[in-house]
Amino acid sequence: MNKHILAFRVIDFRDRFPKPFDTFTQALEALQNPKVYMPECGGIICYLKNRQEIIIPRSFFIESTPRFKDEQEAKNWLIERNQVLESSPGKSEVLAIGFDCLDFTRPLTEQVEEALLQTDDEIVGEDKNEKVAKITAQYLDEKISDIIHEEGKRMRHYTKETDDKVGALTCAKCHKKVTHDSDCYEFDEFISISHHCGYTSIFEDKAKLTLDLCQRCFKEVCGEYMKLNGKPTTATEIDD
Numbered sequence: 001m002n003k004h005i006l007a008f009r010v011i012d013f014r015d016r017f018p019k020p021f022d023t024f025t026q027a028l029e030a031l032q033n034p035k036v037y038m039p040e041c042g043g044i045i046c047y048l049k050n051r052q053e054i055i056i057p058r059s060f061f062i063e064s065t066p067r068f069k070d071e072q073e074a075k076n077w078l079i080e081r082n083q084v085l086e087s088s089p090g091k092s093e094v095l096a097i098g099f100d101c102l103d104f105t106r107p108l109t110e111q112v113e114e115a116l117l118q119t120d121d122e123i124v125g126e127d128k129n130e131k132v133a134k135i136t137a138q139y140l141d142e143k144i145s146d147i148i149h150e151e152g153k154r155m156r157h158y159t160k161e162t163d164d165k166v167g168a169l170t171c172a173k174c175h176k177k178v179t180h181d182s183d184c185y186e187f188d189e190f191i192s193i194s195h196h197c198g199y200t201s202i203f204e205d206k207a208k209l210t211l212d213l214c215q216r217c218f219k220e221v222c223g224e225y226m227k228l229n230g231k232p233t234t235a236t237e238i239d240d
């Protein structure tokens with residue numbers, strides 16, 4: 001599981017699950033419990049350790065089938081229903097037999113359009129949990145990577161804003177200074193290290209260590225030690 005994930009929360013119609021679950025599959029299984037009232041209206045939220053949350057797309061675990069297979073079927077059903085409604089004295093009561101959102105006093109073409117959007121929703125069967133969990137994990141990995149990337153950028157802005165109002169980054173080695181406005185590409189490629197030292201640090205107990213390097217200086221200094229896409233590389237293999 002992605003290390004940034006804290007927990008999962010199930011939201012059901014009657015909010016029966018105030019306690020979080022450790023994994024997505026546990027959350028999904030909770031929603032599949034036959035005691036859950038209208039599971040197809042439920043939702044699953046992923047909480048991240050940085051306090052942000054990601055709503056899992058319901059389409060991952062809710063299967064929707066159109067109520068009507070085509071326009072003709074919808075039209076036939078509506079005509080029949082509308083006849084019942086028009087001949088009935090207590091129209092509002094009979095309305096309950098159909099989709100109450102489909103107002104029978106509106107033009108039939110509009111009713112048909114709306115009826116075609118109606119779906120019968122059902123929570124996936126447990127046999128699909130493994131597949132659903134896999135899709136969800138992929139989705140979360142992508143979302144989290146975006147969030148972490150954005151957060152990294154924001155943090156760099158923030159660190160610099162404290163000592164430089166324009167949010168500039170200065171390379172510690174070549175002293176090149178860039179702002180996001182002057183060269184956003186170079187700015188985004190700056191590599192900033194911020195590390196809180198512990199008690200056993202060789203630098204200083206509980207010290208805060210920071211370093212900003214432009215991408216070229218980083219390559220010069222760390223190129224031969226760094227990994228690129230997880231693979232060791234040498235500085236000479238990287239093009240400028």
Ligand SMILES: [Zn+2]
Nearest residue numbers: 171174214217
């Ligand atoms: Zn530099």
